[in-house]
Amino acid sequence: MSREDPQLKIRLPLELKEKITQSAADHGRSINSEVVARLEQSFSAPETTQSLLEEAVMLTLKAVKDDPSLLNNPKVSTKYVADNNAEKDTVEFINKNKAP
Template sequence: MARTDQQFPLRLPPELKEKLENACKESGRSKNAEAVYRLEKSFEEREDYQIYFHLMMEVHKDQQQKIDELHKMVQLLTDKKAT
């Protein structure tokens, strides 16, 4: 059976190659499998970060609306008190 995965020659600095080899020993994966695993994880983490970021922006937007409402209420109370 022919492989359908694309080959991708890759140059690594010696320190990174050593880290990859150490990770392979710990995980029991081949260098290729470890590199693929770590690349996939990095993209998943980015997607998770983007989801988290959008959720936090929604929370911020909601909180800002509440703060604006409170400012309006304080202004109304201050105006009432001044009259």
């Protein structure tokens, strides 16, 4: 990155600035480099996020299958659904505070 790259002035909460500053120090980079790296990562993340989410769902299903007592929590249930004509296990998180 050079001084000729466009500059952007932003406002952010003090707590967020402190987190960025700490993360930059942890990674051995400048605050600017930390912000740029995190922004670049966020734009390339949809595929990664989707795969992590799918993995989390599968691990949750395995945990429920291994220990069905986890379903005693009234805010968690499992169901079988068809997705693109293929059956898949899913986990549904139910917010009992919302009206149906």
